[in-house]
Amino acid sequence: MPKDKPTQPHLPIGAVERDTGLPKDTLRVWERRYGFPNPARDALGERLYSPEDVEKLRLIKRLLDQGHRPSKLITADASTLAALIEAHRPSPEAPHCEALLALVRVTRADELRAALGQTLLQQGLVRFICDTLTPLTRMVGEAWVRGEVQVVDEHLYSELVENILRAAIGAHLGRGNSPRILLTTVPDEEHGLGLLMAEAMMTAEGALCTSLGTRTPLNDIQRAASEGRFDVVALSYSARCSVRTVTDSLNTLRQGLPQQIALWAGGAGLRATDKLAAGILPILQIADVPQCVRDWRTQHGKRT
């Protein structure tokens, strides 16, 4: 049963796993190999992690997901880590994104909601997703790494974006009905924001989207796609997926899927597209999504 009593003091290993996303086994093996983290022990010899260590672990997890090697991060002292973080200072962005980033605070939730809504109206859905949401989401992540926004601020941002995107999907429903697209992610992939952006753009383009959310087992995807008479299966992969996972799952899926069902894949996880089997369409930029839908229609002689 979960232990969650002490909210500010030290945390047992299970709570650290939950809070950082680092498996218990990994935490223990890091301690054994690198000497970090080096948690205190309670009367029974059970690990108790200090809030500072948990914070550093969260940071490490984030840098890890961005492609850094563990050995560099774990053995790094504060200053080395700071240098790595500093390297994340982004190239100058569009000024409207900088302004929005300043509003990503729980204390300014109302302003952020209003500003996002207004930007959507100004830009239209497609430009809003490509030119605002995509860079802004990255900037929020980077700002978190630099300690400029808190965990709660990031949660708030995700919630607001999800509200906006799902409302947009609802608003664009019924504009068209082809192609019929099934969207989801593989079981290892838990990030659903990219999927939602794709669904919104496809729906706006007149496709009829059905999303299963994240983490659908491969054979379930296969069965659902065949039985549901879909024209396209679209998968989203985030950067943390290994190249191997991506190509393996896609090739397996391509093999199990009827030939007439197209297979599309997008997201930051799509790096080495050369090892993909034939019949898989890599979507390297979110901005290409509408064109993919239009291309499909051209090839299949449909109007909407």
Add this chain to the structure above:
Amino acid sequence: MPKDKPTQPHLPIGAVERDTGLPKDTLRVWERRYGFPNPARDALGERLYSPEDVEKLRLIKRLLDQGHRPSKLITADASTLAALIEAHRPSPEAPHCEALLALVRVTRADELRAALGQTLLQQGLVRFICDTLTPLTRMVGEAWVRGEVQVVDEHLYSELVENILRAAIGAHLGRGNSPRILLTTVPDEEHGLGLLMAEAMMTAEGALCTSLGTRTPLNDIQRAASEGRFDVVALSYSARCSVRTVTDSLNTLRQGLPQQIALWAGGAGLRATDKLAAGILPILQIADVPQCVRDWRTQHGKRT
């Protein structure tokens, strides 16, 4: 690194943990104590669970979350388990819910979407949530246990409901601006549907809601509530939370929160309300939510 190669054959323990939600430690200790599951081993002696076992484990997890004792479930053979499942056959429900339940299939996604949308229009948001979504969600879960709907069907249902609710939240925004409510769940609680329903009803009632999504650490909730000048903090607990977790987290939070910020708690996890500290408002039924908002206004002399 994740292992996910064999999609239909046997799964390693990590994949089973991911698919069933049962921790690796628990799976191993069950095997040791009860002899179930009894997975095959690969050349290295690592466990390989059969798809049938994984399916049974998923079932057990579900019944576990509904309050059954592990020993009864794990040692039960197929027929005993079937009897338990049979006991879940629900009391007769409103006929419109039965009709909707029949549409919870990936193959009928379009019909389900249309029917849900139409029911929302007919009933209005509040009745839709209380009289349709709440019973229907329970029915979908029970139908899954009985094997009448698939995992993907349930995923689809969640996605559609989330689209509808978030679109409704967007549509009702700006109707009012008090009270200012912060919504979230504690770190152990990952179910967000109830939270979303509450947010929709509160927003429709004219409250200004800010949701942090699920799994916010207690001290983060505290800090965000104080700094964000909220009037109310609202938490949602599902049935799987132990009574202890619920009362502990609420009492801790009540103590750390300024007196003028109200603390509301709702969801199936709210059972023993007698051990709650003063100054915590239990919301035992989702239908009571609008009245709570109105009561707050009365007590604080606000109109909207």
Add this chain to the structure above:
DNA sequence: TTTTTATTTTGTCCTGGACAACGAAATCAC
């Protein structure tokens, strides 16, 4: 009936070793 106290049940945590999947560098073929 309600409260207190024993007794199960059950999940989480421990150690330290092992090995394969991964990434990167080095080697070889063209």
Add this chain to the structure above:
DNA sequence: GTGATTTCGTTGTCCAGGACAAAATAAAAA
């Protein structure tokens, strides 16, 4: 020089079986 293959160090996951506390249940007392 460019591209494919092999080598090697790095890294995460898995194993065993013992231990103990928190939760749930049964029993006893008020």
